[in-house]
Amino acid sequence: MASQQGTDQRVDEEGFVVDTEDCEERELAHRERGTSRPITVVGNPVLHKECKDVTGFDDSLAALVDDMFASQRTAEGVGLAANQIGVDLKVFVYDCPDDEGVRHVGAVCNPVLEELPAEERRLDDSNEGCLSVPTAYASLARPDYAVVRGQDLRGNPIKVRGTGYFARCLQHETDHLYGYLYIDRLSKRERKDALKQMAEGTPRYPVVAND
C-alpha cells in the first residue's frame, strides 16, 4: 500500500536523522491530512501507564501521526505523545527549536532514551510545561543533551539527538510513553503547586474531561 510519507528521511554521517530540513512543508502536510483531537489531562489513566509498542508500520500509524501533528498545532505544543490524544501506542511527534534556535520536526516510534555518561551530563533547570497539565509551569533540571533511539513511520531504526529545549522535549515525550509526566519528577510541594496552577487556569485548547 502506498505510504503517505514520501521518501525516507535523510540521515547524517553519524547516523542521526536529519529533521531540520523542509520543516515547514513536512509539518504542514501532516497537519493538513490530520484532524485535531482534544488533549488528555493528568488523571486520565492512559497518561499514567506504559504505552504499547508500535508493531504495525502502516497507513493507520501514518494517519495517527497526522492527527498528532494537527493536535499539536491546535494546542501550540512543541511535542506530543500519542497517549495525549488518548491512543495507547509508543509514538511521539515534535516541532521544536534547539538551543541554537534551529527548528526540528519529526516523529519517533518506540523511543528509548540513551543513557549519557555522568561526565557528559550537564543539567539545565529551565521551566517546563505540558499540554496535559494545562497552564502550569515548573523549573525541572534535565540533561541539556539527549539522544533517542527508535523507529520511523516505516519501521526503520532511527536516532534523534537534541540540545537545549529540544533535548528537554525528547526526554519529556519519551517519559510520556512510559507513563510519566514531568510533574512526577518534581518534589511533592512543586507538584502540588503545578496542579494548583492547572486548577486555577483555563486551557486555550480542547481537553478531554476526566470522570
Ligand SMILES: [Zn+2]
Ligand atoms: Zn507533556
